[in-house]
Amino acid sequence: MSTINVKIEFGGGLELLFSNQRSHKITIPARVPSENSSKAGDDTESTESEGRPVDLKYLIFWLRDNLLKEREELFLENGTVRPGILVMVNDTDWELEGEGEYQLKDGDEIVFISTLHGG
Amino acid sequence: MAPRLCALCKEARAILKRPKTGQQICKECFFFVFETEVHNTITQAALFKPGDRVAIGASGGKDSTVLAYVMKTLNDRYKYGLELFLLSIDEGITGYRDDSLETVKRNQEQYDMPLKILSYGELYGWTMDAIVAQIGKKNNCTFCGVFRRQALDRGAAMLNVDHIVTGHNADDIAETVLMNIMRGDIARLGRCTLICTQGEDTIKRSKPFKYAYEKEIVMYAYFRKLDYFSTECIYSPDAYRGHARAFLKDLEASRPSAIIDIIHSGEAFEIKEEVKVTQKAQQTCKRCGYMSSNELCKACTLLEGLERGVANAGITDRARKTFNTEGQTPKDLRTIPFFQLPGSGATSVSIVAPT
Numbered sequence: 147m148s149t150i151n152v153k154i155e156f157g158g159g160l161e162l163l164f165s166n167q168r169s170h171k172i173t174i175p176a177r178v179p180s181e182n183s184s185k186a187g188d189d190t191e192s193t194e195s196e197g198r199p200v201d202l203k204y205l206i207f208w209l210r211d212n213l214l215k216e217r218e219e220l221f222l223e224n225g226t227v228r229p230g231i232l233v234m235v236n237d238t239d240w241e242l243e244g245e246g247e248y249q250l251k252d253g254d255e256i257v258f259i260s261t262l263h264g265g
Numbered sequence: 266m267a268p269r270l271c272a273l274c275k276e277a278r279a280i281l282k283r284p285k286t287g288q289q290i291c292k293e294c295f296f297f298v299f300e301t302e303v304h305n306t307i308t309q310a311a312l313f314k315p316g317d318r319v320a321i322g323a324s325g326g327k328d329s330t331v332l333a334y335v336m337k338t339l340n341d342r343y344k345y346g347l348e349l350f351l352l353s354i355d356e357g358i359t360g361y362r363d364d365s366l367e368t369v370k371r372n373q374e375q376y377d378m379p380l381k382i383l384s385y386g387e388l389y390g391w392t393m394d395a396i397v398a399q400i401g402k403k404n405n406c407t408f409c410g411v412f413r414r415q416a417l418d419r420g421a422a423m424l425n426v427d428h429i430v431t432g433h434n435a436d437d438i439a440e441t442v443l444m445n446i447m448r449g450d451i452a453r454l455g456r457c458t459l460i461c462t463q464g465e466d467t468i469k470r471s472k473p474f475k476y477a478y479e480k481e482i483v484m485y486a487y488f489r490k491l492d493y494f495s496t497e498c499i500y501s502p503d504a505y506r507g508h509a510r511a512f513l514k515d516l517e518a519s520r521p522s523a524i525i526d527i528i529h530s531g532e533a534f535e536i537k538e539e540v541k542v543t544q545k546a547q548q549t550c551k552r553c554g555y556m557s558s559n560e561l562c563k564a565c566t567l568l569e570g571l572e573r574g575v576a577n578a579g580i581t582d583r584a585r586k587t588f589n590t591e592g593q594t595p596k597d598l599r600t601i602p603f604f605q606l607p608g609s610g611a612t613s614v615s616i617v618a619p620t
Contacts, residue, residue, distance in 0.1 A: 242269065242279060259487060263327075
């Protein structure tokens with residue numbers, strides 16, 4: 147099964163939920179099942195021709211299942227990131243790239259920044 | 266998705282969608298509109314005049330760091346002629362404030378501005394850690410807010426400044442409007458949307474980011490690569506403001522203009538005459554001289570409560586009764602030093618505009 151490598155950055159305090167580490171390099175499957183709840187890499191039944199190309203929506207759940215250490219509700223809400231968390235894809239607002247439907251490519255850099263803290 | 270061109274310059278690739286307007290713009294145009302909108306807020310409200318000494322309330326967090334950067338940029342670009350200072354308050358919260366103060370010290374060097382730090386410990390004799398140890402986590406934000414407001418004024422008086430600016434953003438002000446409605450706080454409701462507040466006995470205080478979205482401030486800091494400290498105050502999770510904030514975030518998610526619209530509603534509120542007359546007139550505290558609605562200002566009341574072991578005296582009715590019946594104020598009670606505005610007997614300071 148082919149995979150892609152993606153770089154993840156957390157900012158604005160979010161890193162505290164992810165082992166206090168701001169930068170992560172991860173490897174995720176290039177194609178994923180069409181419905182969205184699986185743990186990464188365990189789905190031996192999906193083949194190259196099934197499912198869909200991996201997208202940001204999948205990545206968010208993947209992060210929750212594999213990297214998030216605590217307080218899931220501070221990162222994820224209603225199937226997407228909690229309101230108040232900004233997502234940048236290769237230095238571009240994810241709202242311009244289709245939000246959850248943006249299809250990840252090898253080498254992409256995704257940044258999650260929380261705005262929910264004192265100024 | 267095919268790359269879009271910036272809606273403003275039509276040349277560079279759009280890299281963000283402005284939460285405020287939905288426009289898709291490039292990085293340089295974003296910097297320009299963000300900075301220009303703050304400039305317009307400042308000029309339309311005629312906040313400053315040349316030669317003003319301005320203290321920037323700096324916590325090391327995103328809003329105050331971006332504020333310091335933008336004030337410096339605009340001061341240079343549009344020649345406001347201001348003398349800028351950084352003013353920081355150390356509430357004495359271990360693991361939160363001590364880290365963010367390191368950020369302010371870095372800001373001081375990066376932006377080349379004088380810095381003054383004033384602590385609760387030296388001013389009131391109590392750090393927030395000590396206060397929370399005494400009263401728990403339910404009403405501690407009240408203490409912190411009251412003490413900090415006075416501390417900022419006192420720090421500014423020591424620096425002999427004409428004006429304090431704080432990084433309160435549109436989200437903060439919208440949350441405050443909602444909170445005051447939810448709590449029936451009429452007096453505050455009438456004041457909280459003012460961009461510039463000044464009492465007879467306090468230093469002018471403004472919020473240049475009044476119309477700046479919190480999201481845009483974070484994006485600005487990200488793209489400008491500004492260095493800020495970003496952790497929630499360890500005592501804040503139970504704060505009442507959390508309810509208003511969660512509600513506002515949901516409103517923003519479905520209709521981004523909700524934030525500005527709530528502020529406009531707040532600005533349009535007018536208090537009924539029969540309610541206005543029941544509001545208390547401002548006077549000065551007979552103990553420390555700071556502005557007050559009662560004989561003793563809130564800070565002195567809270568402090569006396571802490572010192573006498575009836576910490577909630579300033580907050581709950583039951584505690585206030587205990588406080589009043591338990592005898593006189595002891596003669597050796599720790600009090601806050603008397604407050605004097607700059608210019609009231611202080612020697613004049615020569616002001617030179619930066620070249």
